[in-house]
Amino acid sequence: MRFYSTNNPDLTVSTKEALFHSMPADKGLYMPIPLPRLGAHFFETIAGQSLADIGFEISKALFSEEISKSDLEELTHRAFPFDTPVVNLEAGRTSVLELFHGPSLAFKDVGARYMAALMSYYSKKSDQEINILVATSGDTGGAVAMGFHNVPGVRVSILYPSGRVSDLQEKQLTTLGGNVQAFEVDGSFDDCQAIVKQAFTDSELTTHLSLSSANSINIFRLIPQGFYYVRAYGQVRHIGKPVVFSTPSGNFGNLSAGAMVQQMGLPVAHFVAATNLNHVVPSYLKTGIYSPAASVATISNAMDVGSPSNFVRLAHLYRDDYETFNANVSGYFFDDTETRAGMLKIYEQFGYVACPHTAIGILGLQSYLADSNKDVVGVALATAHPSKFKPLVEEVLNQSIDVPERLAVMANLTKQSIHIPAQYEVFKELLLQTVS
Numbered sequence: 394m395r396f397y398s399t400n401n402p403d404l405t406v407s408t409k410e411a412l413f414h415s416m417p418a419d420k421g422l423y424m425p426i427p428l429p430r431l432g433a434h435f436f437e438t439i440a441g442q443s444l445a446d447i448g449f450e451i452s453k454a455l456f457s458e459e460i461s462k463s464d465l466e467e468l469t470h471r472a473f474p475f476d477t478p479v480v481n482l483e484a485g486r487t488s489v490l491e492l493f494h495g496p497s498l499a500f501k502d503v504g505a506r507y508m509a510a511l512m513s514y515y516s517k518k519s520d521q522e523i524n525i526l527v528a529t530s531g532d533t534g535g536a537v538a539m540g541f542h543n544v545p546g547v548r549v550s551i552l553y554p555s556g557r558v559s560d561l562q563e564k565q566l567t568t569l570g571g572n573v574q575a576f577e578v579d580g581s582f583d584d585c586q587a588i589v590k591q592a593f594t595d596s597e598l599t600t601h602l603s604l605s606s607a608n609s610i611n612i613f614r615l616i617p618q619g620f621y622y623v624r625a626y627g628q629v630r631h632i633g634k635p636v637v638f639s640t641p642s643g644n645f646g647n648l649s650a651g652a653m654v655q656q657m658g659l660p661v662a663h664f665v666a667a668t669n670l671n672h673v674v675p676s677y678l679k680t681g682i683y684s685p686a687a688s689v690a691t692i693s694n695a696m697d698v699g700s701p702s703n704f705v706r707l708a709h710l711y712r713d714d715y716e717t718f719n720a721n722v723s724g725y726f727f728d729d730t731e732t733r734a735g736m737l738k739i740y741e742q743f744g745y746v747a748c749p750h751t752a753i754g755i756l757g758l759q760s761y762l763a764d765s766n767k768d769v770v771g772v773a774l775a776t777a778h779p780s781k782f783k784p785l786v787e788e789v790l791n792q793s794i795d796v797p798e799r800l801a802v803m804a805n806l807t808k809q810s811i812h813i814p815a816q817y818e819v820f821k822e823l824l825l826q827t828v829s
């Protein structure tokens with residue numbers, strides 16, 4: 394498999410290069426070429442296959458030239474010891490695809506764990522230790538930390554803004570120990586990101602250490618997200634109706650993954666791009682004008698993105714053609730009042746407890762079904778477990794909700810972090826000490 398840059402389709406690099414250096418020098422984004430077509434037979438016979446089975450089949454189609462079948466089988470099964478079940482809300486019409494059964498209870502586990510498994514495959518073949526640096530505002534850090542925990546040959550340094558992540562999110566970052574080191578920065582998420590960016594351009598560091606990023610720009614976080622759209626199709630295909638997916642979106646990695654697997658042959662009738670007040674993409678779909686803006690804070694904060702980094706990928710997949718894009722994707726957005734009302738209504742109507750992001754996905758689906766009046770089966774992606782947003786969910790539903798054991802135990806663990814000022818030199822000194 395080769396990867397081209399969206400800024401220059403003539404420039405292609407290897408799988409390993411795109412994996413370890415997330416971004417091309419021309420600041421475009423990597424995209425796989427050519428995208429293999431999975432035959433109709435594959436989609437007709439997947440009903441009983443797990444997420445890991447499907448991941449293995451698609452990985453073979455993508456990477457069998459550079460990685461052996463047995464290695465691919467081992468790494469996909471190691472990455473996905475959990476499934477992504479479809480839960481029915483309204484028979485034959487509305488379902489949710491639960492993506493939160495992994496260790497950090499959000500869909501980001503899927504991308505982070507597959508990327509970690511691929512990196513460890515390559516790192517085993519070299520004696521140089523790999524250093525992953527990642528800045529996080531919450532969910533990404535937990536998925537990356539857990540995905541890389543105990544992976545041989547890899548060290549992870551996570552920078553997060555002190556006092557600006559939730560208690561449970563902080564526990565996910567700071568209690569693993571071993572090869573995962575958390576840096577608690579006196580500053581904002583932007584300060585953390587600036588420190589990480591400076592590290593990548595510091596030749597003194599990069600000559601000593603093999604540095605890699607685990608940010609969502611990396612195409613290897615997106616590729617595995619296509620697997621669960623296929624897994625969902627396997628679970629609703631028997632209904633015998635066209636399938637529509639509704640994806641609650643921020644940076645639009647999740648929806649890009651869906652569009653990518655659609656081009657590999659998955660029969661998707663339509664996508665719904667559901668957002669909060671950060672609605673650049675729904676607005677683009679309505680007007681044809683794309684105008685990124687500063688982000689607005691909402692209760693579905695993992696989707697507070699004003700300038701989604703994967704929009705370029707999504708547009709590229711639809712041939713940079715507004716008509717094609719519009720024929721495949723509809724956009725809907727909801728403010729906080731509508732989101733709260735939606736969470737309550739979903740609970741009252743279906744007995745289903747949705748986190749605010751998931752609620753936006755379900756609301757988007759319901760709006761599309763009402764507007765289009767088509768006889769389809771709709772699948773809304775449930776991106777996080779509601780207990781990750783416990784205080785909000787309990788307030789809106791006016792009742793207490795359960796916290797899964799694996800999250801609850803974290804509350805009792807002791808935080809271990811290195812507290813630093815938002816100064817690059819301080820971080821650099823400590824990084825060199827901790828890795829040497």
Ligand SMILES: *Cc1c(COP(=O)(O)O)cnc(C)c1O
Pocket residue numbers: 499500501532641642643644645646647648695696750776777
């Ligand atoms: C990251 C995140 C999203 C947004 O996903 P994108 O791929 O950035 O569009 C939605 N919901 C939750 C819970 C998230 O953590």
